[in-house]
Every structure is written in structure tokens, then in C-alpha cells.
Amino acid sequence: MSLSVGIVGLPNVGKSTLFHALTQKQVDIANYPFCTIDPNVGVVKVPDDRLQKLADFSRSQKVIGAIVEFVDIAGLVRGANKGEGLGNQFLSHIRQVDAIVQVVRCFENEDITHVEESVDPIRDMETIHTELILKDLETVEKRIANLDKEVRGNRKGAKEEQDALQKLHSALNEGNMARAFVVNAPESEEYIKPLFLLSFKPVIYLFNADSEAQATAAIGKAKELGAPFVVMNIKEEDEMAGLSSAEIEELGLSRSKLPELIQKAYDALMLITFFTTGEDETRAWTIERNSTAPRAGAAIHSDFETKFIKASVIHADKLLEAGSYAAAVSKGLVRTEGKEYLVQDGEVVEFKHS
Numbered sequence: 001m002s003l004s005v006g007i008v009g010l011p012n013v014g015k016s017t018l019f020h021a022l023t024q025k026q027v028d029i030a031n032y033p034f035c036t037i038d039p040n041v042g043v044v045k046v047p048d049d050r051l052q053k054l055a056d057f058s059r060s061q062k063v064i065g066a067i068v069e070f071v072d073i074a075g076l077v078r079g080a081n082k083g084e085g086l087g088n089q090f091l092s093h094i095r096q097v098d099a100i101v102q103v104v105r106c107f108e109n110e111d112i113t114h115v116e117e118s119v120d121p122i123r124d125m126e127t128i129h130t131e132l133i134l135k136d137l138e139t140v141e142k143r144i145a146n147l148d149k150e151v152r153g154n155r156k157g158a159k160e161e162q163d164a165l166q167k168l169h170s171a172l173n174e175g176n177m178a179r180a181f182v183v184n185a186p187e188s189e190e191y192i193k194p195l196f197l198l199s200f201k202p203v204i205y206l207f208n209a210d211s212e213a214q215a216t217a218a219i220g221k222a223k224e225l226g227a228p229f230v231v232m233n234i235k236e237e238d239e240m241a242g243l244s245s246a247e248i249e250e251l252g253l254s255r256s257k258l259p260e261l262i263q264k265a266y267d268a269l270m271l272i273t274f275f276t277t278g279e280d281e282t283r284a285w286t287i288e289r290n291s292t293a294p295r296a297g298a299a300i301h302s303d304f305e306t307k308f309i310k311a312s313v314i315h316a317d318k319l320l321e322a323g324s325y326a327a328a329v330s331k332g333l334v335r336t337e338g339k340e341y342l343v344q345d346g347e348v349v350e351f352k353h354s
Contacts, residue, residue: 004096005071005100006094008103012105014105014208015072019070021258022070057320058282065284073097099268104124104207104208105208106215136178136199140172161191164192168188177199178200207219240253271286271288273287274345274347274349287343293349294306313337
């Protein structure tokens with residue numbers, strides 16, 4: 001499965017520089033609002049040390065890692081839900097991604113303009129928070145209006161959907177994100193998920209700062225929201241992107257935090273990785289957490305799900321420790337699992353199908 005993550009934030013917070021650091025694709029990073037209009041899209045490999053170790057173990061001819069698609073979306077400003085700035089265009093681009101990385105500026109620099117004319121991370125976080133909710137209120141109100149007719153027509157489930165959306169409407173009006181509402185009312189998810197609400201998407205905060213001390217207030221807000229976050233100097237990350245490990249060490253630069261960001265996007269979407277490995281190819285596959293073995297097999301080919309018989313499973317670490325697949329089998333480390341088995345992160349799986 002593919003994963004699409006939107007990079008969002010106010011103008012001039014470092015979004016496009018982050019996109020360049022991640023993808024090495026050239027983008028416009030001029031110092032003025034809305035230099036990004038059409039979304040920039042780039043594919044990034046998910047860093048995973050286990051992949052190359054397994055490839056070396058199997059002497060694989062090809063190595064294929066999992067990927068994440070990052071989308072650099074135009075900057076948002078206060079009033080976007082009413083069309084301010086790039087408004088509705090911005091919000092429609094967010095609707096198409098699976099998760100959001102919200103870049104928040106925590107650094108001071110007189111040479112880099114701020115659309116609000118001052119640096120205030122909490123205010124900026126709340127601005128985007130509010131714009132997403134206001135747009136979702138519009139979506140929910142339209143759906144509730146349509147449901148009135150369906151309730152009068154006694155469509156099965158219409159009254160339950162209406163009740164759920166009215167409760168959500170109240171929660172949104174109180175400033176709560178749709179995702180937080182569903183956590184407390186999981187029975188409502190079946191009615192909310194089809195609406196593709198902006199505030200239902202997982203959010204990872206990226207605090208663009210020279211140090212954690214500079215981002216103290218923003219970190220406190222993220223913890224209050226129970227949201228994952230990463231603190232990084234985006235400009236420094238961009239400078240490191242094209243350097244070798246030796247060059248980074250020689251220049252005294254910090255360890256890259258880009259892998260941490262990608263992993264947190266994975267975690268936010270409740271995704272895991274399993275592997276297939278052999279002489280032809282070692283490959284990482286992305287699946288949802290708690291996927292059954294047949295469902296995991298569908299990531300490779302639909303036949304692996306519909307014609308599933310069994311799966312041979314061993315964790316990558318145990319396979320590497322065993323020294324060979326034959327040795328792992330002889331030690332009883334390779335298990336045979338059936339249709340109900342839930343594949344775990346880091347497992348090497350071989351599927352048998354009819």
C-alpha cells in the first residue's frame with residue numbers, strides 16, 4: 001500500500017525546504033508567501049536497517065524498500081476556509097493525503113517574513129487547527145442537511161448516522177478535532193470516515209527550531225494534544241541531505257531526524273513492515289497493523305489473499321541470528337501460521353496459496 005503525507009503550515013515556515021531535504025527535488029523556496037501553488041510531490045524511501053541486512057543475508061539481486069509519498073502543499077493563512085490566501089485550493093489538496101506533517105516555525109529571523117508579522121508557534125498551530133475544523137463543519141453541515149430527507153424516508157441507518165454527525169458537529173464547534181471525537185466515540189467512525197474530514201487525519205508536528213529549548217512552548221502544546229512531534233533545524237537537515245556520514249561527522253552536524261519523521265508518520269497511520277527475501281529480491285511491504293496473514297499477502301498479490309493456504313513466518317532478527325533459513329527451520333524458529341494470524345512488524349513471511 002502507498003502512504004501519502006501532506007506537508008502543511010503557514011507560509012515561510014520551512015515546508016518547501018523540508019520537502020527538498022526529504023526528496024532532493026528542486027522546489028521554489030523564495031522568501032514570499034505562496035511561492036508554492038501547485039503541490040510538489042516526491043517519493044521517499046523508508047529507512048530500515050533490516051532491509052539491507054536481509055538482502056545481504058540472501059545475496060539478493062534486487063532490494064526494494066517501502067516508500068512514502070510526501071506532498072508539499074501551499075501555505076495556509078487565517079480565513080482559508082473562506083477562501084483567504086489559496087484557501088479552498090489548499091484545503092482540497094489536504095483532503096487527498098493520508099496524514100499531515102504540520103511545520104511550525106519556532107525560530108526568529110528578521111530576513112524571513114512571517115505572514116502574521118511575529119513568531120508565535122502556539123498561535124500558528126491553533127490557526128491551522130481552526131481552519132481545518134471550520135472546513136469540516138461546512139462538510140458535516142451539508143451531510144446533516146441531506147440526511148434529513150433520508151431519515152424521513154426511513155433509510156436504514158440514516159437516524160444513527162444523523163445522531164453521530166450531530167454530536168460530531170457539536171464537538172467541532174467546541175474546537176475539537178474529528179479524530180479526537182472518534183477516539184471517544186468509536187462507534188461513530190463508520191459514519192465519519194467516508195466524509196474524508198481534514199481534522200480526522202493524523203497530525204505529526206514538526207517544530208522548525210535550532211533546539212528543543214527554542215520549541216519549549218510548542219512541545220508543551222503537542223503533549224497537551226497527545227500528538228507526535230519532531231524538533232529539527234530544517235535548514236541544517238537540507239544541508240546534510242546530500243552529504244555522506246563521514247562528511248556530516250567532519251562538519252560537526254547533528255544526526256539527521258528525517259528517519260524519525262518518516263517513522264512517526266508510519267506510526268500515526270498504524271502501519272508496519274514485513275519482508276520477503278530470496279536470491280532474486282528482498283523487499284519491504286507496508287501493511288496496516290493487525291492485518292491477518294491473508295490480508296498481508298494481498299499487498300503482494302490478490303491471489304495471496306483469496307487463495308491463501310498458510311504462511312511460514314520468522315522475525316528478521318531471528319532469521320539473521322540463525323545464519324541460514326535451513327538452520328532457522330532446524331531450530332524450530334520458522335512457524336506455520338493460518339488465516340487468523342496477525343502479521344507483526346519485522347517478520348519475514350513466505351506465503352503458500354492454491
